[in-house]
Amino acid sequence: SQQGEEDPQALSIQEGENATMNCSYKTSINNLQWYRQNSGRGLVHLILIRSNEREKHSGRLRVTLDTSKKSSSLLITASRAADTASYFCATEETSGSRLTFGEGTQLTVNP
Amino acid sequence: NAGVTQTPKFQVLKTGQSMTLQCAQDMNHEYMSWYRQDPGMGLRLIHYSVGAGITDQGEVPNGYNVSRSTTEDFPLRLLSAAPSQTSVYFCASRRDEKLFFGSGTQLSVL
Numbered sequence: 001s002q003q004g005e006e007d008p009q010a011l012s013i014q015e016g017e018n019a020t021m022n023c024s025y026k027t028s029i030n031n032l033q034w035y036r037q038n039s040g041r042g043l044v045h046l047i048l049i050r051s052n053e054r055e056k057h058s059g060r061l062r063v064t065l066d067t068s069k070k071s072s073s074l075l076i077t078a079s080r081a082a083d084t085a086s087y088f089c090a091t092e093e094t095s096g097s098r099l100t101f102g103e104g105t106q107l108t109v110n111p
Numbered sequence: 112n113a114g115v116t117q118t119p120k121f122q123v124l125k126t127g128q129s130m131t132l133q134c135a136q137d138m139n140h141e142y143m144s145w146y147r148q149d150p151g152m153g154l155r156l157i158h159y160s161v162g163a164g165i166t167d168q169g170e171v172p173n174g175y176n177v178s179r180s181t182t183e184d185f186p187l188r189l190l191s192a193a194p195s196q197t198s199v200y201f202c203a204s205r206r207d208e209k210l211f212f213g214s215g216t217q218l219s220v221l
Contacts, residue, residue, distance in 0.1 A: 030208075031208060033208070033209065033210075035210075040215075041214060041215070042115075042201055042203075042212030042213050042214045042215055043154075043201070043203075043210070043212045044212070045209045045210060045211070048208060048209060088153060088154070090210075092208065097142070097161070098156055098159065098169065099144075099156075099205075099210060100156070100170075101146075101153045101154040101155075102153050103151060103152060103153040104153055
């Protein structure tokens with residue numbers, strides 16, 4: 001079964017707005033990562049947050065992690081049409097080195 | 112660096128045929144893996160390898176074989192293709208906990 005579940009499944013916003021995607025997981029983790037996938041392409045790593053971190057920033061990206069609730073959120077500020085893609089969370093469980101992916105959020109940013 | 116290279120990009124098979132999906136990386140990463148991506152199911156791990164000569168099963172290994180004779184190459188073999196194996200397959204290598212993905216192989220089994 002999938003470790004991560006993402007919410008919402010699809011999100012449509014206007015350029016300039018902020019986009020927030022959420023990820024919940026089930027077991028203890030070493031880290032949580034977010035990836036981006038443009039249509040027809042492979043996934044690209046965006047940001048990693050470790051289990052002992054609560055918040056991390058990278059450019060227009062802000063990731064939070066709440067290990068007590070087993071959840072994470074990805075915020076994209078001042079969105080652009082080029083941000084249109086699918087976004088996946090992935091967790092590395094403490095029990096092993098495998099990375100398990102959620103089902104993804106499809107983000108559409110309208111110009 | 113080319114990164115992770117997958118071939119072919121597209122493939123159509125008939126049920127029962129065999130084929131090998133190729134994956135090569137030029138980043139000298141020890142860890143490599145294969146995922147399949149199906150609509151509404153995200154990515155599921157098929158097999159992975161932590162170094163040459165070492166492979167292990169992921170979440171959905173049935174119907175697939177792998178080997179790792181060199182650090183660079185990690186081929187995925189379908190011994191007898193089934194329609195349930197219609198999917199997009201991604202190879203990925205890993206460094207510093209982050210995965211680097213190839214561009215994928217879209218496989219259809221009729």
